Amino acid sequence: MGDLRDTVLDVEVDDTRSAPLPDVWSPTSVNTFIKCPLAYWWQYAQGWRTAPTAALEAGSLVHGVLEELMDLVPAERTKERAREIYAERASELALTLNPRVDAEDLRSRAGTAMTSYFELEDPQLVEVLPDGLERSVSAQLDGVAIAGSVDRLEFSVGGARVVDYKTGGAKPRYAEAYWRQLMLYAGMLDETGMDVSEVGLMYLGQPARLMVRPTPESALTRASRDLTTAADSRAEFVATHRWEARTGPLCSYCPFRTACPARSQRQVPTPGSDASHDALGRLPELVWRPRQREGSASADSGVSGSGVTGSEESD
Numbered sequence: 001m002g003d004l005r006d007t008v009l010d011v012e013v014d015d016t017r018s019a020p021l022p023d024v025w026s027p028t029s030v031n032t033f034i035k036c037p038l039a040y041w042w043q044y045a046q047g048w049r050t051a052p053t054a055a056l057e058a059g060s061l062v063h064g065v066l067e068e069l070m071d072l073v074p075a076e077r078t079k080e081r082a083r084e085i086y087a088e089r090a091s092e093l094a095l096t097l098n099p100r101v102d103a104e105d106l107r108s109r110a111g112t113a114m115t116s117y118f119e120l121e122d123p124q125l126v127e128v129l130p131d132g133l134e135r136s137v138s139a140q141l142d143g144v145a146i147a148g149s150v151d152r153l154e155f156s157v158g159g160a161r162v163v164d165y166k167t168g169g170a171k172p173r174y175a176e177a178y179w180r181q182l183m184l185y186a187g188m189l190d191e192t193g194m195d196v197s198e199v200g201l202m203y204l205g206q207p208a209r210l211m212v213r214p215t216p217e218s219a220l221t222r223a224s225r226d227l228t229t230a231a232d233s234r235a236e237f238v239a240t241h242r243w244e245a246r247t248g249p250l251c252s253y254c255p256f257r258t259a260c261p262a263r264s265q266r267q268v269p270t271p272g273s274d275a276s277h278d279a280l281g282r283l284p285e286l287v288w289r290p291r292q293r294e295g296s297a298s299a300d301s302g303v304s305g306s307g308v309t310g311s312e313e314s315d
């Protein structure tokens, strides 16, 4: 096989094990699909999940700490209180932590993120909107159902500000997906009658804070168009049992790369066949949690934290 970068290959799959796909998209699933429909199929139809990693666990821990901290009245959002919340949550996590996860790596990532957070802002000055933490939001955008959860909604001049925490660094390879995620949130909130005047990312691995104001109409329109294009393409792939594999630099982080006909240097079994399934089952970075075949098509179960293929990033 020649150059494997940035090619599109039409791959026939075996859907014997596939479950119905979710009727409701999420920003995460849209990003996964746009990056590579075949990786989406492996996750959402076949039920493969990324095994817990230090990055993912650190991301969950830090998101939880910040949610609890921001839920306090502003005067109580101190570093000391944050340390207490962190210690409580870290102790609880230690009791259930998967032994495969490097606990020291997790502590280091989470500690860096918390330090970065306080370098980026003073939480006592943030005006969180009522029910503005981990706000569930859903809407129909151009007739396609989508739902998600916004990390933080806060007051901003002229409307609401949508803030998303990223516990990793500001890696260019994920920037497009992250901004699409924010624009989809803004589009959903707009549909529910909320004026969104600003969207922003807080990278806690660096630290860095990127805000866009006002929410650009063109970006919102493009995010909606990405969603409808994904929905239309998915329907075609489901009907034909042929899914596009889109290779590119992110393949290096894809947990399916050794079983992927577009990526592997050798002949590999048909995705979804017993041989392919067994090969994936031997990989420590994957776990198989099949979706229910009946009564489960209405909700997006979510797969890995970042909405990008691979497990090096956390939400």
Ligand code: SF4
Pocket (backbone or CB within 6 Å): 035, 036, 038, 039, 245, 246, 247, 248, 250, 251, 254, 255, 256, 257, 260, 261, 262, 263, 309
């Ligand atoms: S290795 Fe690349 S082409 Fe293959 S499934 Fe993963 S992201 Fe898609």
